[in-house]
Amino acid sequence: MxxxxxxxxxxxxxxxSLMISISSKSIDKSKGKGSNPSDSALRLNPKxxxxxxxxxxxSWNDLRKFLFYAYASFCFDNLKDWSCFWCLSKNVTGQYPDxxxxxxxxxxDVVLESDGLFGTYGYTGASVEAIVIAFRGSSSVxxxxxxxEFWLVDYPAISxxxxxxxxxxxxxxxxxxxxxxxxxxxxxHPQLPIMISGxxxxxxxxxxxxxxxxxNGFTNIKLVNFGQPxxxxxxxxxxxEKLVTQHYRVVNMFDTVPHFPFQLIGYEHxxxxxxxxxxxxxxxxxxxxxxxxxxxxxxxxxWQYVPGDHTLYLAINQNLQDSHGCGKPPSx
Numbered sequence: 001m002x003x004x005x006x007x008x009x010x011x012x013x014x015x016x017s018l019m020i021s022i023s024s025k026s027i028d029k030s031k032g033k034g035s036n037p038s039d040s041a042l043r044l045n046p047k048x049x050x051x052x053x054x055x056x057x058x059s060w061n062d063l064r065k066f067l068f069y070a071y072a073s074f075c076f077d078n079l080k081d082w083s084c085f086w087c088l089s090k091n092v093t094g095q096y097p098d099x100x101x102x103x104x105x106x107x108x109d110v111v112l113e114s115d116g117l118f119g120t121y122g123y124t125g126a127s128v129e130a131i132v133i134a135f136r137g138s139s140s141v142x143x144x145x146x147x148x149e150f151w152l153v154d155y156p157a158i159s160x161x162x163x164x165x166x167x168x169x170x171x172x173x174x175x176x177x178x179x180x181x182x183x184x185x186x187x188x189h190p191q192l193p194i195m196i197s198g199x200x201x202x203x204x205x206x207x208x209x210x211x212x213x214x215x216n217g218f219t220n221i222k223l224v225n226f227g228q229p230x231x232x233x234x235x236x237x238x239x240x241e242k243l244v245t246q247h248y249r250v251v252n253m254f255d256t257v258p259h260f261p262f263q264l265i266g267y268e269h270x271x272x273x274x275x276x277x278x279x280x281x282x283x284x285x286x287x288x289x290x291x292x293x294x295x296x297x298x299x300x301x302x303w304q305y306v307p308g309d310h311t312l313y314l315a316i317n318q319n320l321q322d323s324h325g326c327g328k329p330p331s332x
């Protein structure tokens with residue numbers, strides 16, 4: 001069993017590396033005089049951007065609230081008192097004058113932090129608008145190890161559902177702490193919806209949190225994730241759609257991460273995809289009835305994937321955080 005898992009792991013690493021290599025080469029070839037290869041608009045014809053035939057309850061600014069809550073989970077300094085870089089929208093508007101988003105401050109209840117074995121990090125709290133849960137993406141070797149533990153295992157609470165072993169393992173490490181906090185916050189704020197968000201690995205953990213809460217009787221759950229990898233099989237994806245009140249996953253242009261792990265080994269996305277096709281401002285609302293809409297990011301060929309698009313959601317460069325106490329644990 002271990003040898004077969006190792007063989008599968010090595011195969012996926014080789015294929016993933018090949019895709020990223022081909023993608024990088026295609027960007028190099030597209031460089032022209034005076035062009036900016038980091039601008040994904042150069043790789044997409046804006047005339048082909050489709051209208052939005054499906055209803056969607058959020059504006060571009062609404063999505064940025066979810067994004068800033070997700071990015072705040074990357075901050076190890078000044079998160080508890082909500083003074084971190086992403087916590088204060090004025091920090092971002094100073095870098096991006098066109099950003100005019102007021103993010104309600106969160107009174108943080110619990111910082112969700114597991115030991116080094118799992119490296120899970122996030123927080124719970126409440127604003128005047130919502131109870132908030134957010135999870136951080138990969139930022140350590142331990143996180144990457146869990147990202148790569150991609151074999152499917154049973155999800156005990158749902159018959160037939162199978163999920164990513166590493167993602168589930170990292171969520172389970174903070175599950176009891178999160179549930180205790182949410183019971184307290186729900187008692188204090190029974191009228192508020194529950195906003196859940198995450199980026200990358202954090203997006204995967206957010207899915208487990210949303211399903212877990214729904215299975216434990218919580219309602220009015222609003223899940224909006226960014227750069228989410230596939231989390232489980234088709235049965236699990238269908239359960240997300242059935243149990244979670246709102247379930248959106250935002251994909252930025254040619255981001256590589258949402259296309260992993262592969263469908264060919266049993267993974268499927270849940271709906272509903274929101275695909276930003278051009279400059280991080282224009283988006284397409286994809287078909288709500290299928291998780292993998294072939295007219296959205298699933299239409300991309302592997303050689304079109306661009307790893308750099310993973311940190312440019314909603315036209316905000318996530319790397320701004322590196323010099324502001326966010327991104328990596330203090331001990332790293």
